[in-house]
Amino acid sequence: MSRSTQVVVIGGGQAGLAAGYHLRRLGLDFVVLDAQAAPGGAWQHVWDSLRLFSPAAYSSLPGRLMPPQPGEIHPDAQHVVDYLTDYEKRYELPVERPVRVAGVHRDGGRLRVETDSGTWRARAVISATGTWWRPFLPAVPGRAAFEGRQLHAAEYRSPAELADRRVIVVGGGNSGAQIAADLAYDTTLTWVTRRPPRFLADDIDGRALFDAATARRRALDEGRSDTGGVASLGDIVAVPPVREARDLGLLKAEPMFGRLVPDGVAWADGTRAEADTVIWCTGFRPALSHLAPLGLRGPRGRIAVTGTQSVDEPRLHLLGYGDWTGPASATLIGVGRPARDAARRIANLVGRTRRAGQAGGGAIVSSLPIAASTDGSTR
Template structure:
């Protein structure tokens, strides 16, 4: 059995940022446990053309700038390369191919057991697996009867395999828009959403949106109040919106159900379809914490800002709206990790 001051579960952006900052808060011996064969979290599984909507200067983790032009918008592979390089510089031991099966607290010590039987102990644990590994598919009526293909954006890679098909993309966020825009030239594509798509200019008044977020401190404003006033929208410089128009990608109200060969639209119209792509986000799954007392009946953590409110020495990094609008992003996880580590260190005293 191996002991550490801190065990971080997950070597994606959240886990790597946490491990990098941990020594500053007194955690000398840090272990990062990652189920995949390499660090990088869910990034290697995203679709090929994924492009960040934050420029490189606002897409870096603590202590290492994102290489290249700071005003460019990095691609998926740029991020993967960056995370690999970041992991190599960590003041921590990263154990890949290590899937955590359970995390329990006994006699004031956290015990972490891997699926292969290895065990680790630590004074504190940070769950940084986030939710990108748990795609959410809504329970649309008739889905099991549909004879076509249904997939989540997590399983979408490129548009070429859908050439000539009738495709419906479900969702109104950035991923849905990017996928629909690149499907448009090759497939008869429709965007299905619950409400009209809201658009946010990527460079208002000549400055990138993230410059405004930083200088207005919008990210640090009370989250609950802001969520009731600011709708989630698509950040775009006009490129994707123009592509949708150019290739005839229309937007319709979400269909009411699947049929055997297509969908039934809200207005009662039936239409055949070959493929439906759900870009409907992800849900947090912390199965390894099931017996820890840290989760409610639906598996959601009891926490305040990422600090567990039911179990000592446990925290979370990388959850959506954990402390700010950027909590689940490259530019936000470092700030949340620093806040959490400071409180975990205080709890040890």
């Protein structure tokens, strides 16, 4: 089955929904293809204790403030899932799920999106698949020799599954600190980091991080000196659980070990720590395999962009992968502005294409009118 529309958005998480909001406001025909079986994107899969860095009002997508969570200053992940579910319904975004995209191909004047439920042909594509689906594991000597359990942060859920175990948490960023704090009370914990942990001041939250990322991008765009952005403030936001464990002296980081051994880890000086479980809080990489047929990836696996627009394939926009596709674009509060910019550029592109088609004697008509493409449900 082959269908056509003006824009295909790949990914139905926060970035894909923000894109859909702006595409709808501009009156474009579009569809959002989401690989997940339910709304909420990656927030459905995070660990149980995860909290937002900011109050709800400062963690909102365009057009709709996130309501506060009763009894909580920093909402939990389920509250975010509920918000995204409501957002999708409120704006009647045409989401189809579960749909897995196999590849995006050039097809004359359109881009062809091959999926497990058919083919879409579009004037433009927004890739908004994020990074959660590509956990990164470093090449540490002895990793294959370790006889215990190894998890990435993406697989961790709660301390209950590791109670009374000897656990090593690897990573000095937010996920490492939050998971270490989560485990500090019920396990024998060793927290290791490549450099001493850098906690942000206790009064800094997601609002300040967004402002820092935006100021850095503005400085770079204007040819001024790099402000350092979020990295200049520190590596770890001191959310309440992290602050509590830190102040109790439970978050004492050890330097990175040299290798894993069958029953734990070993440092270069011969020191060892026994472990049943190693949790790798070592980050993620952009999930871009569906774009491989376009041949756009360069150094470090990234695609060259101007704003969100691919330099070598202007019909493609990338949204929500981090600062390289818009300041703080991997956050709820930060994705709205680059989503708006992407939608405007696509509207200009589609408008030029339509005028060219009309000049040649034929108007371009989408087979997916927005009004007929959704009944308001979260399909």
